Amino acid sequence: MKNKYDVLVIGGGPAGAIAAKTAVEKGLSVCLVEKRPAIGAPVRCAEGLGKEALHEFIDPDPKWISAEMTGASIIAPDGFLMKLESQLAGSKVGYILDRKVFDRELVWKAAEAGADVAVKTRASAPIINNGCIQGAKIESCGKVSKIAADIVIAADGVESKFSRWCGIDTTVPVREIMSSVQYVLADIDIDQHSTVFYLGNEIAPEGYLWVFPKGDRTANVGVGISGKKSGEGHRAKDYLDRFVKKTFPHGKPIEYIAGGVSVCRPLECTVADGLIIAGDAARVVDPLTGGGIYNGMYTGRLAAEVAAECIETGDVSRTALMKYDKTWRTSKMGKALVRNYHIKEYLIRQPDAKLNEIIHSVSKLNLRDFTTLSLIKEIIRVNPKLMLELGTLAASIR
Amino acid sequence: MLKVHRDICGYCGCCVSVCPEGALELIDAYLCVEKSCTVCGICAKVCPLGALEVAHEK
Ligand SMILES: Cc1cc2nc3c(=O)[nH]c(=O)nc-3n(C[C@H](O)[C@H](O)[C@H](O)COP(=O)(O)OP(=O)(O)OC[C@H]3O[C@@H](n4cnc5c(N)ncnc54)[C@H](O)[C@@H]3O)c2cc1C
Ligand code: SF4
Ligand code: SF4
Numbered sequence: 335m336k337n338k339y340d341v342l343v344i345g346g347g348p349a350g351a352i353a354a355k356t357a358v359e360k361g362l363s364v365c366l367v368e369k370r371p372a373i374g375a376p377v378r379c380a381e382g383l384g385k386e387a388l389h390e391f392i393d394p395d396p397k398w399i400s401a402e403m404t405g406a407s408i409i410a411p412d413g414f415l416m417k418l419e420s421q422l423a424g425s426k427v428g429y430i431l432d433r434k435v436f437d438r439e440l441v442w443k444a445a446e447a448g449a450d451v452a453v454k455t456r457a458s459a460p461i462i463n464n465g466c467i468q469g470a471k472i473e474s475c476g477k478v479s480k481i482a483a484d485i486v487i488a489a490d491g492v493e494s495k496f497s498r499w500c501g502i503d504t505t506v507p508v509r510e511i512m513s514s515v516q517y518v519l520a521d522i523d524i525d526q527h528s529t530v531f532y533l534g535n536e537i538a539p540e541g542y543l544w545v546f547p548k549g550d551r552t553a554n555v556g557v558g559i560s561g562k563k564s565g566e567g568h569r570a571k572d573y574l575d576r577f578v579k580k581t582f583p584h585g586k587p588i589e590y591i592a593g594g595v596s597v598c599r600p601l602e603c604t605v606a607d608g609l610i611i612a613g614d615a616a617r618v619v620d621p622l623t624g625g626g627i628y629n630g631m632y633t634g635r636l637a638a639e640v641a642a643e644c645i646e647t648g649d650v651s652r653t654a655l656m657k658y659d660k661t662w663r664t665s666k667m668g669k670a671l672v673r674n675y676h677i678k679e680y681l682i683r684q685p686d687a688k689l690n691e692i693i694h695s696v697s698k699l700n701l702r703d704f705t706t707l708s709l710i711k712e713i714i715r716v717n718p719k720l721m722l723e724l725g726t727l728a729a730s731i732r
Numbered sequence: 733m734l735k736v737h738r739d740i741c742g743y744c745g746c747c748v749s750v751c752p753e754g755a756l757e758l759i760d761a762y763l764c765v766e767k768s769c770t771v772c773g774i775c776a777k778v779c780p781l782g783a784l785e786v787a788h789e790k
Binding site: 369370371376378454456491492493494495498499504505506507508511513514515561564565566569570571590591592593594596 | 742743744745746747748749750751752754757758759760774777778779780781782
């Protein structure tokens with residue numbers, strides 16, 4: 335590790351790894367620091383990713399794909415099942431990854447491209463000169479040092495402390511944190527090619543419960559509930575244990591993880607002088623699905639591209655870096671965040687009876703492209719009344 | 733004061749993201765509570781596992 339780089343990346347998740355790899359490919363010197371001793375572990379994820387989303391960044395490799403999905407099911411509060419399939423029956427729509435291996439592969443690719451990587455190495459404070467972020471104080475296995483950098487990319491995940499130390503408020507509102515727990519359950523009866531989502535206030539208030547197959551007879555079984563609904567005796571763990579006891583009483587947990595997923599609006603501004611914020615740290619998780627792998631990789635790549643341009647012109651001011659903020663906000667991803675935020679806000683206000691009504695309207699949907707947008711469009715098509723209820727929001731869905 | 737039950741904590745960072753004071757810091761698997769904690773209890777409410785407890789001094 336040197337004491338000066340063009341770019342310092344904080345965090346070795348998908349956002350940080352893609353940022354580091356892209357920055358090196360653009361000819362920059364890069365160091366990535368990860369505070370945990372092992373990249374990707376413990377996993378904090380249900381590991382689901384759409385086919386196109388993955389292919390945009392990396393070719394699928396059996397080393398880190400646990401299972402291939404051909405469909406999904408949504409289960410209403412009363413137990414009614416809505417089946418979602420691709421119009422091309424049986425064709426692959428997404429993957430369940432093995433993130434311990436996937437995250438490592440992404441960081442390995444950054445290292446192979448030429449980035450320096452350090453694990454069990456934590457950024458513990460920013461270096462700020464005249465209001466400009468110029469690197470970070472680094473603590474590594476008991477040693478304290480400083481790394482100077484023209485631009486710092488904060489990809490430090492849900493905790494998002496680095497930006498906070500730089501004066502940006504990254505606090506997630508209590509009602510907009512999905513308090514989550516998951517087991518990897520072995521030896522259970524499942525359809526190994528379909529994800530299952532359970533909705534309802536009894537099962538997962540203002541969130542959902544998922545069964546994401548990891549292969550034959552094994553699945554990620556987890557739940558996320560709104561922080562507002564969490565408390566002693568009714569935490570995510572209580573909801574999950576109740577479900578597992580009833581649905582998979584003989585399942586054997588081979589992994590147990592917890593997590594927080596932000597489903598709030600993105601940060602008001604995702605850059606500062608010398609700083610770009612990417613991935614979960616920028617609060618760009620899809621608020622409807624809780625999916626953040628793709629959005630992390632997308633913002634990570636863009637952060638590095640804009641960093642390279644700004645370092646080239648010698649202007650790393652907030653004004654110059656704003657290109658990053660503007661680009662992702664006006665991108666397909668940025669627009670989906672706005673739309674899905676409103677849909678989430680609508681859905682969490684609906685009582686179970688209404689959710690039942692919506693899901694009962696159709697027992698099987700064949701989607702042209704397997705995305706949340708086409709699902710929403712189809713649901714509205716069979717429930718024209720919803721168009722009125724969604725009000726001004728409806729315009730963004732057409 | 734805020735008590736961390738380390739035998740329950742799954743070091744997931746959920747609590748860190750909601751603390752309005754920025755008083756929590758996860759150092760790998762070890763959750764630290766800094767002096768700026770106001771014992772507001774928000775983190776204890778959202779913890780998915782119930783690893784945090786607001787302990788009232790007698
Ligand atoms: C229970 C659960 C289920 C989920 N399911 C899905 C899903 O099915 N599909 C999907 O797309 N998304 C899912 N997500 C969201 C997804 O996991 C995240 O959006 C994704 O990991 C974000 O990537 P990231 O790189 O921004 O952050 P992370 O992957 O969280 O990486 C951030 C890294 O930064 C490190 N770090 C933090 N602070 C510092 C510091 N000061 N110094 C050095 N390193 C630091 C952390 O240790 C961490 O490794 C889920 C999340 C949870 C919690
Ligand atoms: S939310 Fe709970 S389990 Fe997660 S780090 Fe905080 S105390 Fe530990
Ligand atoms: S009690 Fe309040 S101030 Fe203290 S760590 Fe928890 S959320 Fe932060």
